[in-house]
Amino acid sequence: MVRIAIDAMGGDNAPKEIVQGVVLAAKEMPTVEFQLYGDEAKVNACLEESLPNIRVIHCSEKINSDDEPVKAIRSKKDASMVVAAKAVKEGEADALFSCGNTGALLTAGLLVVGRIKGIDRPGLMPVLPVLGKDNRQFIMMDVGANAECKPKNVHQFGILGSYYSKYVLGYENPTVGLLNNGAEEGKGNELAKEVYGLLKEDDSLNFIGNVEARDILTGAADVVVTDGFTGNAVLKTIEGTALAMMELLKEGIKGQGIQGKLGALLLKNTFYGLKNTLDYSQFGGAVLFGLKGAVVKSHGSSKADSVYHAMKQIDTIVSSGVINDLVAHFEQTAE
Amino acid sequence: MVRIAIDAMGGDNAPKEIVQGVVLAAKEMPTVEFQLYGDEAKVNACLEESLPNIRVIHCSEKINSDDEPVKAIRSKKDASMVVAAKAVKEGEADALFSCGNTGALLTAGLLVVGRIKGIDRPGLMPVLPVLGKDNRQFIMMDVGANAECKPKNVHQFGILGSYYSKYVLGYENPTVGLLNNGAEEGKGNELAKEVYGLLKEDDSLNFIGNVEARDILTGAADVVVTDGFTGNAVLKTIEGTALAMMELLKEGIKGQGIQGKLGALLLKNTFYGLKNTLDYSQFGGAVLFGLKGAVVKSHGSSKADSVYHAMKQIDTIVSSGVINDLVAHFEQTAE
Numbered sequence: 001m002v003r004i005a006i007d008a009m010g011g012d013n014a015p016k017e018i019v020q021g022v023v024l025a026a027k028e029m030p031t032v033e034f035q036l037y038g039d040e041a042k043v044n045a046c047l048e049e050s051l052p053n054i055r056v057i058h059c060s061e062k063i064n065s066d067d068e069p070v071k072a073i074r075s076k077k078d079a080s081m082v083v084a085a086k087a088v089k090e091g092e093a094d095a096l097f098s099c100g101n102t103g104a105l106l107t108a109g110l111l112v113v114g115r116i117k118g119i120d121r122p123g124l125m126p127v128l129p130v131l132g133k134d135n136r137q138f139i140m141m142d143v144g145a146n147a148e149c150k151p152k153n154v155h156q157f158g159i160l161g162s163y164y165s166k167y168v169l170g171y172e173n174p175t176v177g178l179l180n181n182g183a184e185e186g187k188g189n190e191l192a193k194e195v196y197g198l199l200k201e202d203d204s205l206n207f208i209g210n211v212e213a214r215d216i217l218t219g220a221a222d223v224v225v226t227d228g229f230t231g232n233a234v235l236k237t238i239e240g241t242a243l244a245m246m247e248l249l250k251e252g253i254k255g256q257g258i259q260g261k262l263g264a265l266l267l268k269n270t271f272y273g274l275k276n277t278l279d280y281s282q283f284g285g286a287v288l289f290g291l292k293g294a295v296v297k298s299h300g301s302s303k304a305d306s307v308y309h310a311m312k313q314i315d316t317i318v319s320s321g322v323i324n325d326l327v328a329h330f331e332q333t334a335e
Numbered sequence: 336m337v338r339i340a341i342d343a344m345g346g347d348n349a350p351k352e353i354v355q356g357v358v359l360a361a362k363e364m365p366t367v368e369f370q371l372y373g374d375e376a377k378v379n380a381c382l383e384e385s386l387p388n389i390r391v392i393h394c395s396e397k398i399n400s401d402d403e404p405v406k407a408i409r410s411k412k413d414a415s416m417v418v419a420a421k422a423v424k425e426g427e428a429d430a431l432f433s434c435g436n437t438g439a440l441l442t443a444g445l446l447v448v449g450r451i452k453g454i455d456r457p458g459l460m461p462v463l464p465v466l467g468k469d470n471r472q473f474i475m476m477d478v479g480a481n482a483e484c485k486p487k488n489v490h491q492f493g494i495l496g497s498y499y500s501k502y503v504l505g506y507e508n509p510t511v512g513l514l515n516n517g518a519e520e521g522k523g524n525e526l527a528k529e530v531y532g533l534l535k536e537d538d539s540l541n542f543i544g545n546v547e548a549r550d551i552l553t554g555a556a557d558v559v560v561t562d563g564f565t566g567n568a569v570l571k572t573i574e575g576t577a578l579a580m581m582e583l584l585k586e587g588i589k590g591q592g593i594q595g596k597l598g599a600l601l602l603k604n605t606f607y608g609l610k611n612t613l614d615y616s617q618f619g620g621a622v623l624f625g626l627k628g629a630v631v632k633s634h635g636s637s638k639a640d641s642v643y644h645a646m647k648q649i650d651t652i653v654s655s656g657v658i659n660d661l662v663a664h665f666e667q668t669a670e
Binding site: 131132144147148179181187188189190192212213214215216217218226227228229230232233234236237238239240241242243244245247248249251252253255256259260262263264265266267269270271273274277278 | 466467479482483514516522523524525527547548549550551552553561562563564565567568569571572573574575576577578579580582583584586587588590591594595597598599600601602604605606608609612613
């Protein structure tokens with residue numbers, strides 16, 4: 001039985017949208033146990049009906065979005081995020097979910113849930129759509145857990161990502177590409193050059209060489225690896241560019257008056273499809289991967305729908321057994 | 336009199352589109368001298384009319400797109416790019432333009448044209464549109480000349496970019512933002528943290544702190560500085576995301592059949608405006624900035640129109656006197 005520990009107090013729309021998303025998921029997944037950590041009165045007020053697979057665990061504190069991560073995790077012992085993380089550490093839950101303070105969640109993941117032995121640094125990994133290929137996704141790692149990376153870290157992101165791609169997305173022999181500023185071997189900064197060598201030597205990976213940022217959205221590789229500084233910049237650029245373009249379209253349509261309105265009406269399906277394709281919250285949250293439990297972070301502004309998708313994602317992750325097999329992989333490697 | 340040395344043999348559409356773009360510019364700018372370096376017979380075959388301000392200088396060789404940059408610049412003494420660069424070095428031209436091999440142009444800039452004294456590394460700097468603000472542009476530096484950067488280099492990009500923004504784009508007191516993975520001071524990798532300190536201490540700059548990649552396209556800063564590895568990834572992500580979205584729109588419209596066609600027809604102006612806004616070649620090429628002459632690179636696939644815009648940009652750069660004033664700035668700083 002899959003058990004998910006949910007920080008019901010994290011994010012801009014907590015606890016309401018969190019609880020609503022969990023209720024949606026709980027109805028669809030009766031064999032999954034959903035543990036809601038948070039202010040009992042507030043959480044219960046959002047729980048419109050009682051479901052047998054939802055439990056509420058009262059916590060007197062919560063982590064705020066502007067809290068200093070390490071300090072908050074250490075001092076707020078009864079914060080919903082901390083107590084939920086402890087449930088994972090103590091084997092009472094298989095996964096941790098939060099829409100709250102990213103830095104604090106990373107800290108809770110590292111300090112409370114704990115790393116898989118042999119993994120130096122877990123990475124933050126979103127699941128993104130391959131544009132133009134329905135139902136195909138790719139993952140990128142790291143997008144911000146580690147601003148400063150060693151070659152070994154990025155190599156491990158390749159292993160972690162491959163496992164995720166295989167176990168959770170179901171891709172056979174997923175391709176691994178190193179994000180770089182040119183396709184040829186020998187390109188890049190010192191870090192990229194060293195990582196290239198490590199990935200090339202690792203026979204367990206289907207390493208296809210360098211990939212350029214221009215091509216990742218159209219499916220250059222199933223697993224794109226990079227340091228957390230560059231990955232963060234790339235992810236935010238994708239978001240910023242897509243948003244700005246949608247805004248330009250909207251403004252342009254408005255500027256065309258009635259003709260614009262009519263055109264937009266006729267192209268409603270196209271615009272809806274475009275918006276839908278770009279909304280990657282439908283694939284769940286970003287996984288903080290490399291820890292002893294599944295830890296998933298959704299956007300601070302997440303609504304019930306995103307939370308629901310994250311619950312489905314977590315169920316798939318836990319059911320796949322990927323984390324146990326990763327533990328075994330790194331135990332073998334260490335021997 | 337502004338004199339521009341043009342590598343007529345560089346790029347996918349050379350010499351035809353290069354020559355045609357130059358002819359367009361030459362007619363509009365009779366006081367600018369255009370020096371076309373390349374295979375005389377081929378260049379003349381594209382020159383449909385003779386103009387008093389266009390000169391053709393024969394070169395027996397050319398740099399290919401797959402040539403190894405340093406080797407090519409050193410061994411192909413009579414390549415159009417090399418001879419054009421020499422013209423700048425020897426004071427026979429004020430600026431160098433090419434659509435050819437980027438690495439070779441960087442090498443020619445460094446080895447032939449030469450750095451401004453006091454500048455460690457020139458940076459590659461495109462001029463990009465601020466989306467949603469007509470006629471406003473921002474610049475980003477470095478987007479790929481230096482995959483590995485020292486803090487001092489990125490600091491100097493801030494100075495170089497500010498000069499360009501002021502002199503060439505005409506912005507008073509341009510804002511400088513450091514591309515980083517969070518807005519607060521203290522964010523980022525080691526490089527970003529050190530650069531932050533240098534930019535903050537430099538009173539000659541209007542440093543506004545960190546900017547996130549999500550916000551740069553909508554005008555977070557007039558001058559965005561970062562290392563060449565990250566900048567390259569961000570620029571290529573912008574291009575890739577914009578292209579992929581346009582492709583999705585096109586496919587969506589096609590999929591809607593006649594209704595789609597009609598909708599697209601009604602929204603023709605909007606789509607045209609969107610495409611036009613995103614086409615940043617209208618602002619000219621990317622400037623390799625920090626050299627003793629203006630060196631401008633346009634995309635390998637550039638057509639006459641992009642070349643024409645680059646000629647106008649170069650005229651503005653040279654006429655502004657920005658390079659002389661940069662030389663003076665760094666001489667003062669060195670004292």
